[in-house]
Amino acid sequence: MKRVLIANRGEIACRVMRSCRDLGLEAVAVYSEADAEALHVALADAAEPVGGAPAKESYLVAENILTAAKRSGADAIHPGYGFLAENPRFAEAVAEAGLTWIGPRPKTIEDMGDKERARLLARSAGVPVLPGSARFGPGDTEGLDAAAADVGYPLLVKASAGGGGIGMRRVDDPADLEKVVTATQSMAEKSFGDGTVYLERLVAKARHVEIQVFGLGNGEAVHLFERDCSIQRRFQKIVEESPAPGLPAGMSDRMAEAAVALAKQERYRGAGTVEFVVDDESEDFYFLEMNTRIQVEHPVTEMTTGRDLVGMQIRLARGDDMSDLTQDTIAAEGHAIECRVYAENPAKMFLPSPGTLTRFDLPTESETVRVDTGFRNGDTITFHYDPMIAKLVCRGGDRNEAIANSLAALDAFEVEGLTTNIEFLKKTLAHDAFRAGEVHTGFVDAHKADLTEL
Amino acid sequence: MAEQVSTQVPGNVWKVLVKPGDAVKSGDTLFILEVMKTEVPHEASSDGIVSAVHIQEEQEGVDAGTLAVEIE
Structure with a gap:
């Protein structure tokens, strides 16, 4: 493996490129007509156009991506998340074209994409299902x-x-x-x-907790602890953290054990996430689904474990010996929180807010502050794609310190030209209920007035 | 009372739920834009009869502030 085509855009394309460079690989970007000047294109070693601005004319067209891969001489494809990442036909087509697919086996993607089948597989691995x-x-x-x-x-x-x-x-x-x-x-x-x-x-008062797993494809698998992703709006995550605050004693261990059992049963290959719903009242947990991709919130785990999850995906796919990746070598330290910065207006029911970033100054990165973005000053955020403009991931020795570091870093964002949820994020992290670890999927609705008042 | 409903943000027209002659009530959804992978419904703020519809389903790249539906 020498040249990896990244079939994505925005922050995740830039993020995957970093791991490619660290591993001595060249990175090829793809871009739609709307993204010709985008940061991920500027950072890549080569770039290929893949079609019109709407994703269904470019980033979602398997044929265009494969043609771009051939034209650019890429020998592997990393799909990022979204777009074609969980399309088993695409994963198959990549292999048929003689390229390395950096992801789970197509069969696994297909099995987990079918809700009913995924529930059956989870149950047979001894994982509790609703x-x-x-x-x-x-x-x-x-x-x-x-x-x-x-x-x-x-x-x-x-x-x-x-x-x-x-x-x-x-x-x-x-x-x-x-x-x-x-x-x-x-x-x-x-x-x-x-x-x-x-x-x-129906779980009336629920928390959403997920386990990051990594499988070697031979029946061996490890977990990299949990992430709490309960703070959501419109079923989409806004704030994620690890460890999950205030879970009943032993629950995260039991969840991790269940997730690893499922990954082993499926001979899972690469990075995956097993999502659970936790019933706040009965203190039981149940399988929701398994995501067969790298997730948006993977940096939370990278900050606490010091691992490069994308790098691990690539190394496994290119055939590196990873037999030293055993559970006893994986440890987590401190607390990490990710805030998703969206171009949207929380006061208007999170109305999307496309526009041009006339100012986009980011917090300074450090050992404890990480910013993943795919945009710069002057870039336009179009209505065609996702509203996420940056991910802020902060670490602390404990949860309070991680919150304090996040609040300081949120203060350092200077964004003009469109409306963002930065004030909303600050109010969320500073809220007494959040500080107390009282997170659940109804949090934003329950505290709406506190969070969106100016 | 006449009402003119314009698009709040730029986006693609996903669904148009009314046609001229339809009676609508305040709060009824008239059309839904698709913006940044999110559905953005637009509602009537008064009761009346739809007198004109200026957008159509699958229309792409409609600017913010485009006159979409008129109610009389």
């Missing part, structure tokens, strides 16, 4: 009441083909069940072309 029902196809409501009684109320009616919070409805009262199921089936049919739904237990 009580759920069999599928109910369009118009099928036979046996519904009994299934619901088994799952228990309150429950969620979920579209099998749904995702990202779309196609999900809550039912508290058995009398509403049939009506909601029928409505969700017809909505799912219209939205996803598949009207199949299932029932799942």
Whole structure:
């Protein structure tokens, strides 16, 4: 492996390039018409155009990426996250083109992408899953009441083909069940072309905690501890941290054990994340899904463990001997927090705020402050892509110090030309409930007035 | 009361939920933009009849402040 094409843009493209350089590899960027002048293009050893500004005409077109790889003489592809990262057909096509795919096996990506199959695999690895029902196809409501009684109320009616919070409805009262199921089936049919739904237990007060795993592809796997990602808006993460504050004794160990068991069972290859929902009241945890990619919040783990997760992905893919990566060699120190800086207006229900960065001064990086971004002063943040303009990751000896370092670094951001959530992030981290570690997925709604008032 | 609803931000038109002649109530969603991978619904702030729709589904790159729906 000599030349890695990075099939992505923005901060993650720049981030992957750093690890390529550290490993003595050249990096090839790809860019859409909107990104010709972007930072990731400027930083790369070579760059290839892949199509029009909308992602579906460029970053999502497998053929264009493969053509770019051939043209540039790349011998490997790193997908980053999003776009084609979890597309098993693309992963297969990369291998068929004679290139190295820096990611899990296509079969693993496919298995974990199918919610129902992923639940079955998790269960067979001994990982607790939420009580759920069999599928109910369009118009099928036979046996519904009994299934619901088994799952228990309150429950969620979920579209099998749904995702990202779309196609999900809550039912508290058995009398509403049939009506909601029928409505969700017809909505799912219209939205996803598949009207199949299932029932799942609703966790009223939930935390979202995930385990970073790394598998060698031969049945060996390790974990790199947990990340709490409970602070979300619109089912998207805003603040992530490790360790997770205030979990019941032993829970993170049990979660890590479960995640590693699943990774071993699947002979998982590379970096992956097993997501769990934690019931704040019953203190149980359940499998949500497994993400077969490097995640946005991976730097949190890098800050506490001192490991380069992207570098590990690349080394495994190029065939380095990694047999010395054993659980007893992995340790975490201190506390790390990531804040996602978004171009959006929290006071207007997080309305996206595209625009031009007329000023974009970042905090100074240090041993305890890391900033990952794909933008510079003068760059335009277009409506075509994700609103994230930077990730701030700060470490401290303990959680209080990590919060203090984060607040100081957030203060040092100078952004003009568009609206950001920086003030919102400061209010979140400074909030008494956050400081007390009282994080849950309803945090932003519960404290909305405190967080968005000017 | 006549109302003119314009786009709040630049983006692509994802869904248009009304057509001329439709009766709408304050709070009804008229159309949804797709901006930065996020759905941005635009709502009516008064009751009335839709008199004109100036955008269409899958229209790309609509500027902020574009007149989209008129209600009378």
